[in-house]
Amino acid sequence: xxxxxxxxxxxxxxxxxxxxxxxxxxKLVEKDGEDYGYSEFTANIDTIILGRKTYDFVLKEIGxxxxxxxxxxxxxxxxxxxxxIGRTTFxxxxxxxxxxxxxxxxxxxxxxxxxxxxINELLQHDLIDELIISIIPVLVGNGTRLFKDSxxxxxLEFMSAKSFDTGLIQLYYxxxx
Amino acid sequence: xxxxxxxxxxxxxxxxxxxxxxxxxxKLVEKDGEDYGYSEFTANIDTIILGRKTYDFVLKEIGxxxxxxxxxxxxxxxxxxxxxIGRTTFxxxxxxxxxxxxxxxxxxxxxxxxxxxxINELLQHDLIDELIISIIPVLVGNGTRLFKDSxxxxxLEFMSAKSFDTGLIQLYYxxxx
Numbered sequence: 001x002x003x004x005x006x007x008x009x010x011x012x013x014x015x016x017x018x019x020x021x022x023x024x025x026x027k028l029v030e031k032d033g034e035d036y037g038y039s040e041f042t043a044n045i046d047t048i049i050l051g052r053k054t055y056d057f058v059l060k061e062i063g064x065x066x067x068x069x070x071x072x073x074x075x076x077x078x079x080x081x082x083x084x085i086g087r088t089t090f091x092x093x094x095x096x097x098x099x100x101x102x103x104x105x106x107x108x109x110x111x112x113x114x115x116x117x118x119i120n121e122l123l124q125h126d127l128i129d130e131l132i133i134s135i136i137p138v139l140v141g142n143g144t145r146l147f148k149d150s151x152x153x154x155x156l157e158f159m160s161a162k163s164f165d166t167g168l169i170q171l172y173y174x175x176x177x
Numbered sequence: 178x179x180x181x182x183x184x185x186x187x188x189x190x191x192x193x194x195x196x197x198x199x200x201x202x203x204k205l206v207e208k209d210g211e212d213y214g215y216s217e218f219t220a221n222i223d224t225i226i227l228g229r230k231t232y233d234f235v236l237k238e239i240g241x242x243x244x245x246x247x248x249x250x251x252x253x254x255x256x257x258x259x260x261x262i263g264r265t266t267f268x269x270x271x272x273x274x275x276x277x278x279x280x281x282x283x284x285x286x287x288x289x290x291x292x293x294x295x296i297n298e299l300l301q302h303d304l305i306d307e308l309i310i311s312i313i314p315v316l317v318g319n320g321t322r323l324f325k326d327s328x329x330x331x332x333l334e335f336m337s338a339k340s341f342d343t344g345l346i347q348l349y350y351x352x353x354x
Binding site: 012013014018025028123131133135137138139140141142145146147149150151152153154155156157158160161163167168169171173 | 189190191195202205300308310312314315316317318319322323324326327328329330331332333334335337338340344345346348350
C-alpha cells in the first residue's frame with residue numbers, strides 16, 4: 001500500500017517556523033549541491049497533501065509553479081471551495097477519507113508538505129506512515145511547533161539517522177504496526 | 178571553565194514526561210546493562226542543579242539516597258528556605274548568580290537534572306554549555322515539554338549522534354560561542 005510520508009525540517013526545540021512564518025533559520029544549513037535527500041525522497045512520490053496556508057505561503061514566496069506544475073497530484077486542504085488548477089485540487093472534505101482513498105489507489109507515495117495544522121490532524125488519526133525529520137542545530141525559542149499538544153500516543157520504529165557536516169541530522173522513523 | 182550540561186531523554190515530539198509526571202515511556206528503551214552513557218557522563222560531574230519539584234519527585238520515587246548521598250554538591254532551586262542536608266543545599270537566590278559562581282570555581286562539570294522549569298530558566302539566560310538529548314522512538318502526544326516557548330534564539334554546534342538498537346538516538350550539541 002502507498003505510504004504517507006512527512007519530510008520536514010525543525011529546530012532542535014521543535015519549531016518548523018519562527019513567528020510570522022520566518023524560515024530564516026533554514027539558511028544555517030544551506031549548502032551548494034546539498035538537498036538533504038529531498039530529490040531522492042520526492043522521486044518516490046506522486047501526490048502531495050498540504051494545508052491551504054502553506055500553499056498560499058509557497059505561492060507568494062516561490063510561485064505557483066512549485067505545486068501547479070502538472071507533475072504531481074496536489075491536494076490543498078481548505079474550507080473554501082475553489083476550481084481545480086491542472087492537477088491541483090482544493091479539497092474541502094474529510095481529511096481521513098481523502099487519505100484512505102488515496103492509500104487504496106495504486107501509485108507512488110504520498111507526501112505531506114505541511115503545515116503544522118494538517119500534520120497534526122493526520123497524526124490525530126494515525127495516518128502518517130513514516131517521518132523523516134531534519135533537525136537544524138539551533139534553538140529558535142518560539143514559533144510554530146511541529147508537534148502540537150493533545151495527540152494520541154504512537155510508538156515508532158527508528159530506522160536510521162544521517163548527519164551532515166552542516167550540523168543537520170536527519171532522523172527516519174516508521175510507524176510501528 | 179566548568180561546563181553546565183543537560184543530559185535528558187525526550188520523546189520525538191519533545192516531551193520529557195506525560196501528564197501527571199508519567200515517565201512510563203522510558204521503559205520502551207530499557208535494556209539490561211545499557212545506561213546510554215549516563216555513568217560515563219556523571220563521572221565528569223561533581224555538582225547537580227535541579228528544581229524542587231524534580232527533587233521531591235525523585236525522593237518519592239527513588240528515595241533520598243539518589244541525591245543526598247554525600248557524593249556530589251546538589252543545589253535544589255526552590256522558593257522555600259530549608260536547612261542544608263549534607264551536601265544538598267536548598268537555594269532560594271538568583272539562579273544566574275549561582276551558576277556564574279559555580280562556573281567560576283574549580284571542579285568537575287555541573288549537571289542540570291531538570292525539570293523543565295529550571296532548564297528553561299537556564300536557557301533564558303544562555304547558561305547551558307552542552308545538551309545531550311536522548312530521543313525515545315515514540316510520540317507521546319501530550320505532557321511536559323522539554324523546551325517551552327519564549328526563549329532567546331541560540332545557535333548550537335552539532336557534535337555527534339549515537340544510535341542504539343533499542344531505537345534511542347542520542348544527540349550531542351555544544352553552545353556556539
